[in-house]
Amino acid sequence: MSGRLLILGADVHEHATVVRVQIHAVLEPAGGAPARLVRTSIAAAKVDTIVGPTVWKLLRDQPVLLSALAQHRSVEITDMPLLPGGDLVWENHRARAGEDADPFATARLQLAAATPPAVTPLDRHPVRIAEPVFVEGYKTDGQTIDLGGSKLALDLDRLPSAGPLTPALVKASTACIGLVRWDGGQWSLQPLAVQASVKKQPVAAHNGDWALGPTDPKVAKAESKNGDVVAVLRERAGRLLRK
Numbered sequence: 001m002s003g004r005l006l007i008l009g010a011d012v013h014e015h016a017t018v019v020r021v022q023i024h025a026v027l028e029p030a031g032g033a034p035a036r037l038v039r040t041s042i043a044a045a046k047v048d049t050i051v052g053p054t055v056w057k058l059l060r061d062q063p064v065l066l067s068a069l070a071q072h073r074s075v076e077i078t079d080m081p082l083l084p085g086g087d088l089v090w091e092n093h094r095a096r097a098g099e100d101a102d103p104f105a106t107a108r109l110q111l112a113a114a115t116p117p118a119v120t121p122l123d124r125h126p127v128r129i130a131e132p133v134f135v136e137g138y139k140t141d142g143q144t145i146d147l148g149g150s151k152l153a154l155d156l157d158r159l160p161s162a163g164p165l166t167p168a169l170v171k172a173s174t175a176c177i178g179l180v181r182w183d184g185g186q187w188s189l190q191p192l193a194v195q196a197s198v199k200k201q202p203v204a205a206h207n208g209d210w211a212l213g214p215t216d217p218k219v220a221k222a223e224s225k226n227g228d229v230v231a232v233l234r235e236r237a238g239r240l241l242r243k
Contacts, residue, residue, distance in 0.1 A: 001082045003029040004098060005038070005075040006106040007068055008132050009177045009192025010208035012055075012160035016048040019055040019162075021208070023065065024132045024179070024192070026106055026114045027077075027088075036115040037132065040065075040088035052161040053214045064095045069208030074098035086117025103193055103206065107134035107177050126182040133180050133189070142171035145189065155181060155188040163207040164216060165191060172196040 006026045013020040020043040027038045042065060044058035059066060068075045076098045081089040111134050119128070139146040144153050156167050170176070173194035181188050193206040214220040 001027065001029060001038075001080050001088070002078045003027055003031075003076075005068075005077055005088075005095075006101050006103075006110065007072075007075070007208075008103050008107055008111065009179075009206060010069055010163075010211075011130070011158075011179060011190070011192060012162050012207050014051065014055060014160055014162065017046060019044055019046055019050075019058060021059065021069075023069070023208075024130075026110045034115055035110055035113065036086075037111075037117060038082065038086050038088050040090045042090055053163075053210045053219060055162050056211050056213070059211075062090070062092050064092055064097055065090065066211040067097055069206075070210070070212040071097075072100060072102055072206075074101035084117070085119065085123065103177060104134075104175065104195060104204065107132075129182045130179040130190075131181075132177070132192075134175075134177050135189070136175035136195075138174070138176075140171055140173065142167060145176075152180075153186060153188040155183075155190040158190045160207055162210060164205045164209050164214075165194065165207055166205075169194055169196050169198070169203070169205050172198060 006028065008024045008026065011022045011024070020041055022039055022041045024039055026035050028035050042059055042062045046055065046058055050058065056066065064075060067073065075095050077095050080091060080094045083089065111132060135145065135147065144151045154170060156170065159165050159167065170191050173196040175195040176191050177193040179190045179192060181190055193204065195202065195204050197203070209215060
C-alpha cells in the first residue's frame with residue numbers, strides 16, 4: 001500500500017522481556033481510494049530493568065514512526081506490505097515524515113467513515129477486539145464514562161508508564177481516543193489519548209508523546225540522573241560477547 005498514514009494513537013505493551021508498540025491509524029490510499037483503518041507494530045527485546053520512558057530507546061531503529069508519534073505528524077508510505085487482517089508490515093525505509101496531523105482532528109473527521117479490515121472467521125475471538133473509537137462530551141468519575149445515560153468502564157490498568165497519560169488526566173478529560181475491548185464479560189474503553197482541562201488550561205496527552213524522550217521536566221530530570229541505561233547494558237553485553 002502507498003498513501004498517507006494518519007495516526008490515531010499508540011497502544012504500548014510493556015513486559016519483562018519485550019516491549020511492543022501497536023499503532024492504530026487511518027490510511028488514505030494513493031489514487032483516491034476510500035480511507036481505511038490499519039494497524040502497525042514495532043517491538044524490541046528488553047530486560048526487566050528497562051522500564052517506563054526508557055523503553056522508547058530500544059526502538060530507535062524506527063525513527064520515522066517515533067518522530068510521527070512524538071511530533072503528531074502524518075507519514076507517507078510507499079509500497080508497504082499490508083496483511084489481510086489490516087496490519088501494515090512496518091519497514092522504515094518505505095516511510096517518510098509528512099505534515100503535522102492532529103490525532104483528534106483525524107478522529108473527529110475521518111474515523112467514523114474509515115473502512116475497517118475484514119476479520120477472517122478463525123480470528124473472530126473476543127480477545128482480539130480492540131476497536132478504535134472517539135468519544136467526547138461525556139462525564140466521568142475516573143472509573144467509568146457516562147455517554148448520555150450509558151456507562152462504559154475505563155480500562156486504566158493498560159495505561160503505560162512510558163507516556164504522560166495518567167488516571168488523573170483521564171478523570172479530567174472531556175474527549176478521548178481509545179480502544180473498545182471485551183474482557184472479563186464486559187466492554188471497556190482503553191484510553192490512548194485524551195483532551196482535558198488542567199488548572200483551566202486545555203491539555204492533550206497521548207501515549208506516544210514521549211517517543212523521542214520525556215517532555216515532562218521532572219521525568220526528563222530523573223531520566224538524565226539515571227543515565228542512559230540502554231547504552232550501559234549494550235556496552236556490557238558487548239564486552240561479554242567479546243570475551
